[in-house]
Amino acid sequence: MNRIRTTGLLVLVGTLCVGVPAGAIEEMPPLGWQREPEPEVAPGEQIANPPPPILQRGSQGPAVELLQHRLTEAGFFPGQHDGVFGRATRGAVYAFQKIHGLERTGIFRPEDWSLLDREIRGPGPAPESDRVEVDLDRQVMYLIEGEEMVGVFPISSANGEAYRNARGRVINADTPEGRFTFQRSRQGWWESYLGFLYRPHYFYGGYAIHGSNSVPPFPASHGCVRLELEDMDFLATRIRIGMPIYVYGDDVGREQLIQPIPTPPPPSPPVV
Numbered sequence: 001m002n003r004i005r006t007t008g009l010l011v012l013v014g015t016l017c018v019g020v021p022a023g024a025i026e027e028m029p030p031l032g033w034q035r036e037p038e039p040e041v042a043p044g045e046q047i048a049n050p051p052p053p054i055l056q057r058g059s060q061g062p063a064v065e066l067l068q069h070r071l072t073e074a075g076f077f078p079g080q081h082d083g084v085f086g087r088a089t090r091g092a093v094y095a096f097q098k099i100h101g102l103e104r105t106g107i108f109r110p111e112d113w114s115l116l117d118r119e120i121r122g123p124g125p126a127p128e129s130d131r132v133e134v135d136l137d138r139q140v141m142y143l144i145e146g147e148e149m150v151g152v153f154p155i156s157s158a159n160g161e162a163y164r165n166a167r168g169r170v171i172n173a174d175t176p177e178g179r180f181t182f183q184r185s186r187q188g189w190w191e192s193y194l195g196f197l198y199r200p201h202y203f204y205g206g207y208a209i210h211g212s213n214s215v216p217p218f219p220a221s222h223g224c225v226r227l228e229l230e231d232m233d234f235l236a237t238r239i240r241i242g243m244p245i246y247v248y249g250d251d252v253g254r255e256q257l258i259q260p261i262p263t264p265p266p267p268s269p270p271v272v
Helices: 002-017 062-074 087-099 110-117 229-236
Strands: 131-135 140-145 148-154 162-164 170-172 178-181 189-192 195-204 207-211 225-227 244-248
Touching (some): 062 087, 087 229, 178 195
Antiparallel strands (some): 140 148
């Protein structure tokens, strides 16, 4: 009788084990285990969002599109608001970093968002209410209309290195400083003995502001002022022949250029 009961018990245990997947016993939680409760969120309270990402060349998505909108509102020109971090957006970030005295990496960091709330002011008043100003020290260009700053653009000016000019003489690269006016311009690409210039606007002999495929965040040209292609497209619609341009920041200070040009005295009456 005892043997029969024992056998029946074994059969019952074997029956209970049938159909349990291999390894299921090891995966089952220990007796007395309870699931940790989900964190409760009080009404009106939100779980903190993850920190914003680092944005750089090649980044894409809503964060980039938001950055493009914010840069435009702040006075920079990141190109189309397409959510793609391309050359134009990197150029706007360069200009942003130059204005705020940051390292010129072209990379927008999470801690930089707060700086976009700061108002960017122009360089200050001057005798001509419509003008272009080139700050060689900061490596930026300002477009001023009616004493209102329209935008800030990244530039690359002369690097100071020796090169051979069109006459064969070895000279040092230098961007002329002073108070000039735009004298002539050309549309499209033009080739000079030093390379290609896009939509050049000449302000002193053969020196011009122009678009370029190479606009690093530091001085790199032979003397002209390089701009991003999209920036030059925009500026070409706003700059006119005869419009003044101030260039300063290396050897000449801005304060030297904003003094009114003295009016020559009237001629003396003829001696009778």
